[in-house]
Amino acid sequence: LDVLSYSGWSPSDIDLGFVLPLNTGGDGWAELRDYYLPAAPGLAREEQPGALAFDRVLEVAKLGKARSAFVEWRYIDIDFRSEHSFFYSTTFRRYPSVCHRIHFFTEPLEDDLGNLGDIADSYLGYSVIRPLPTSPVGRTVLAPPPHLESAILTTVEDHVHLNGIPLTAHGVPFVSQDGQYLRCSHSCLWSASYHSHLRRRSPRHLPRDVREAALGGEVVGRQTPHEGLSVAQLLSALHNLGFSGGRVPLPRSKEASAQSKTTSLPSTFARYANSGIPTVVFNQFHSWLVVGYYFSDPAVPGHDTTCLIVHDDVQGPYLESLGREDYLNPWHVVGDERRQWRAAIPALPSKVYITAERAEWLGRERLTFVSEKLGSEGSVNCCTSIPGGQLRFRTYVTTGAQFKETVAGRLPDELASFYRTVHLPRYVWVVEAIDEALAIQGEPCVVGEALIDATAHHLAGADSPALLARNVGGNAKATSLDHRQTLEVVVNDLSPYPSGLPGPVCPHLE
Amino acid sequence: MTNETTTPALPPSARVVRAYGQTSQVSLAQEYDPTPESGRRQQFQAELERLADAEREEIISSSEILL
Numbered sequence: 001l002d003v004l005s006y007s008g009w010s011p012s013d014i015d016l017g018f019v020l021p022l023n024t025g026g027d028g029w030a031e032l033r034d035y036y037l038p039a040a041p042g043l044a045r046e047e048q049p050g051a052l053a054f055d056r057v058l059e060v061a062k063l064g065k066a067r068s069a070f071v072e073w074r075y076i077d078i079d080f081r082s083e084h085s086f087f088y089s090t091t092f093r094r095y096p097s098v099c100h101r102i103h104f105f106t107e108p109l110e111d112d113l114g115n116l117g118d119i120a121d122s123y124l125g126y127s128v129i130r131p132l133p134t135s136p137v138g139r140t141v142l143a144p145p146p147h148l149e150s151a152i153l154t155t156v157e158d159h160v161h162l163n164g165i166p167l168t169a170h171g172v173p174f175v176s177q178d179g180q181y182l183r184c185s186h187s188c189l190w191s192a193s194y195h196s197h198l199r200r201r202s203p204r205h206l207p208r209d210v211r212e213a214a215l216g217g218e219v220v221g222r223q224t225p226h227e228g229l230s231v232a233q234l235l236s237a238l239h240n241l242g243f244s245g246g247r248v249p250l251p252r253s254k255e256a257s258a259q260s261k262t263t264s265l266p267s268t269f270a271r272y273a274n275s276g277i278p279t280v281v282f283n284q285f286h287s288w289l290v291v292g293y294y295f296s297d298p299a300v301p302g303h304d305t306t307c308l309i310v311h312d313d314v315q316g317p318y319l320e321s322l323g324r325e326d327y328l329n330p331w332h333v334v335g336d337e338r339r340q341w342r343a344a345i346p347a348l349p350s351k352v353y354i355t356a357e358r359a360e361w362l363g364r365e366r367l368t369f370v371s372e373k374l375g376s377e378g379s380v381n382c383c384t385s386i387p388g389g390q391l392r393f394r395t396y397v398t399t400g401a402q403f404k405e406t407v408a409g410r411l412p413d414e415l416a417s418f419y420r421t422v423h424l425p426r427y428v429w430v431v432e433a434i435d436e437a438l439a440i441q442g443e444p445c446v447v448g449e450a451l452i453d454a455t456a457h458h459l460a461g462a463d464s465p466a467l468l469a470r471n472v473g474g475n476a477k478a479t480s481l482d483h484r485q486t487l488e489v490v491v492n493d494l495s496p497y498p499s500g501l502p503g504p505v506c507p508h509l510e
Numbered sequence: 511m512t513n514e515t516t517t518p519a520l521p522p523s524a525r526v527v528r529a530y531g532q533t534s535q536v537s538l539a540q541e542y543d544p545t546p547e548s549g550r551r552q553q554f555q556a557e558l559e560r561l562a563d564a565e566r567e568e569i570i571s572s573s574e575i576l577l
Contacts, residue, residue, distance in 0.1 A: 185577040220576060228576035249568035261557055263564070287577040342575070343568050357561060365554050369542060414530070421529035459562070462554045463542040470538065478531070479538040486538065487531030 001035050003131045009096045010074045016163075017072040017100070019109050024067060029058055032069060032102070036129060036136055049134035053176040056316020057127050057137055061104040063145035064124045068109035072162065075101040077128045079139050079175070079190070082206035087181040087224065088132075099138060100129040103162060116165045125169035126160060135178040137316075139194070141169040144292075144309075144318050150510045151309060152270070152503055153292035154278050156198040172278065172291045173198070174317040180225040185234050185287045186210050187313035188280045192289070192347035193241050195278055200349065205241055213240035231343075234280065234287070238347060246355040248344040250281075254331050258303045262357045265330055265341065266306030269293060271356035272346040274396035274501060278311075280345040283327055284338045288312040296322055298508035299440060352397055352427050352454040354466065360395040363431025363450035363470075365462050367391065370472045371433070371448070381473030382496050383433055383447035391447075392434040396501055397454055400424025406500040410444075415476055418489040422469050422478045427454035433472070435496055439505040444498045446505075448472040 002008035022028040033055065040048045045055065061069070077099040088095040103126050107119040128138035141158040144151075158169045173194040177187045186207065193205040205213070215223070216239075217232030229237075231247075238245030250265050251257035257265040269290045272279045279290045292309035295301040307322040308330070321329045333339040346356070367383075368391060375384040383391070398406075403424065407416040429452035438445035448471045456466030469478035474494030479486040499505050520526070543550050 183577065218573075231572040231575050231577070234577060247565060247568060249564040262561060282575065282577050284575050285577070342572065358558070361554070361557055361561075366538075366542065369550070373541075417530035421531075459558060461558075462551060463539045465539065467538050476531075477534065477538055477541070484537060486534040486536065487529055488534040489531045 003133045009131050019111050020069045022066050022069055029062060033058060050136055053137045053316040060142050060145055060318055061124055064143050065106050066104040066124055067107060068105045070103045070109055072101040075099045077138055079207055080130050082208040083181050086208045096131040102127045113163055120165055120167055123167040125171050132178055135176050137176040140174040141171045143171050147509050150507055151292050151294035152273050152507045154273055154276050156195055158198055174311050176313045182207055183226050183228050184313050185229040188287050188289050189237050192278050202242055213237040242350050244348040244350050244352050245345050250341050250343055253334055262361050264303055266303055268344050269308055271395045277346050281341055283340055283342055294507040294509060301506040354454055354456050354458045356395050359429035359452040360393055360431050362460060363452055364393045366450050366467055366470055367433045367448050382494055383473030386435055392436045394432045394434050397427055397429050399426060400428050403428055410498045412491050414489050414491050418476055425453055425455055429454055430500055432499055438496055444496045446497050446499050
């Protein structure tokens, strides 16, 4: 396929594209790969520009057991149109302004698409293919590989139409950089923005918007073609795109990480993944997104067994950190100044002023204090009966409304009524106290929680009004902010209850 | 007209809905460790300051990064 040939890229207006059988005994995968990115003479596949991301997209679809693909020609992709309008239309060489879009299905697709409506449920997602020979992978929303189904992932739902049939893709948005108009940080920013658009109905930002948003901060190189962003530009872009991009420094050694009370590397990413928020991470020369995690050993969920799931715009989507021998494994590059993971920048909603690390520190302090105090007074409940130091904590941000919705059914009526009538802000940090032994067994394991005002002072002290409410084993209390009125509820014999988050508390591969 | 210091009269048929729970004289702030200089409070504050220091350090040392 000659991407840049007018008739090659869009061979016909009456031919819509083609159906390709996959995983059916033929060599459909190789045919699809060679159609867009055939082997380059003299170059190893990993050295071929754009090949790693493209091959990974195909691999993810293959792992998802795709049995057919429809390659849709002449797809007008709003994101590439933005790139084209502001960059590719300015070059002497002509670039097509239309894209292709590959749709993957786990069921066979008839040659005339006649059964499209019947197999809509088997839709795995899509990948837009740009007319850029060295960086074809554009906007992509593809279901994660099935073995990651039980992981915590920042998955969103994307609705598309093909020939009038609505299709729904579930996945974490991905796009690769082109090395000219979009660099790695732009890709991260675009993915985070599109994710937020789908998850929270925030404004839709196109590549041009992302680039413009990144023009603040310290500009350290040429912007067109782009030589790369400074961290200041990255942060400025997040702000301009409507995020509150807090910067969380990461420990410089595995030991320091394991011993850290608040910023252990795996816990940092887990808190934001729990919240459904992708997190940008960077080293000295590259940035990528952490989009989920799981524990590789379900019996020992913890620091050393946490496997992070990353989107790397060069290497592709849904890559797993553990066991890798490159910069995507944080423990492989410890001590390597250039490749070491430096900091995490979660794409927090604009009204989340306090980071997860500070919220958790505040919440765990209060939960621990009250649990010890109640225990010393002879009160025995599901929280105080856990020996000191053995409580575990799980933190996530959610909306006040969503939190209230989730208390019904998982908490006794009294506690549910208590929480549902507490004034809560748009966003709250929830710090759950966890009985780890129960969590490992997959049983209901929450024995208390603290609710932290996400708009509280980011240096909030231990007794500040940032803490809106707390429950310690059925002993719950909330203090209002205006009149400082305090209400409490005591539920005796409370049993551990399910987490407010869907999915397992100790995610591991089934 | 009312202002913020005036409690408006309720409509005669109105029934006030109250949040769930028993009133308590001990607020969330008051229930916490009452000793201002306790080791517990100092430990809490020290970690907050360590976090702030690490953030500042990261900002200062990130000038050579190109992404």
